[in-house]
Amino acid sequence: MNRILILEDEPALNEMMCDFLEGEGYKVTSCASYDEAVGLASKGFDLFIFDVKIIGGNGFELLRELRESGIKTPCIFTTSLNTTDDVQKGFSSGCDDYLKKPFELRELLVRVQNVLRRVFGGSLIKLNNELSFDALQKRVLRGNEPIDITKKECDLLALFVANSGKTVTRDEIYTHLWGYDEPSEMSLRVYIRKLRILLGNERIISHSKVGYEFVPFE
CATH class of the missing domain: 1.10.10.10 (Winged helix-like DNA-binding domain superfamily/Winged helix DNA-binding domain)
Incomplete structure (x- = not known):
């Protein structure tokens, strides 16, 4: 069972994402702030799903900090920021995919599956x-x-x-x-x-x- 860490500070969306992905067979842990994510990120997750506008900081900076500390866990950003500059910032910070809000949960699932397959080179x-x-x-x-x-x-x-x-x-x-x-x-x-x-x-x-x-x- 793959373990996913979700960082999303909007409670309803956080709960929806967790319930949906758990229903698809993933083990999901969620948090709502920069500091919570820093404390959890090293706990052996297979995938991060990070919002960008978060309590206590910025998702881009969070992922950059984790990458610099040696954590290579793949990451998908979910955000309402959708300019080309924003997308470039996301990928330059070390993300593997970028999903613009609002999104369908089925699309999120496809992105999760694709990133995990790409990282591990097939199931x-x-x-x-x-x-x-x-x-x-x-x-x-x-x-x-x-x-x-x-x-x-x-x-x-x-x-x-x-x-x-x-x-x-x-x-x-x-x-x-x-x-x-x-x-x-x-x-x-x-x-x-x-x-x-x-x-x-x-x-x-x-x-x-x-x-x-x-x-x-x-």
């Missing part, structure tokens, strides 16, 4: 000859049956899959798995070891003092 990704990763449901499958791995191991694998062939730094991993909590190097090593047992040592390359690179299955 079902082969890990080896036996295993695949369902990027939208965030689970590892052997055939059609899910196998038992911990949430943090699955979150780490999702981060690797989304950045296949690229070096993911330790700081990026710490932010993704622990957010503002104290990270654990020992726990990270355990997660890496378990994923290597599952996939093969050659699939996760260590880059000394930098991070790890996930080698996609061919």
Whole structure:
């Protein structure tokens, strides 16, 4: 189940978006202010949906701050600001899509689905000859049956899959798995070891003092 963080300070619209997306099978957390979003953003979400005119700040600046802190979670802006300059500001701050208000909830769903597919490169990704990763449901499958791995191991694998062939730094991993909590190097090593047992040592390359690179299955 993909986790979505919604930032919308208009209560009725916030509730409508949450109810609709939960009805479509997503796990949704909502907030109404800049500070609330900052506190929640590092909690392992798969997608942000941010209004731009928000209590306590500006959605563009919020996303820019999160990107600078190493949070790469994809983001859709929803806003009544609709000039070309506004759209340019949105994308330059690091967003993945821009939805102008008013919008139909079905259109929002299409945007959510498209961004998640684009980020993860398709829903079902082969890990080896036996295993695949369902990027939208965030689970590892052997055939059609899910196998038992911990949430943090699955979150780490999702981060690797989304950045296949690229070096993911330790700081990026710490932010993704622990957010503002104290990270654990020992726990990270355990997660890496378990994923290597599952996939093969050659699939996760260590880059000394930098991070790890996930080698996609061919």
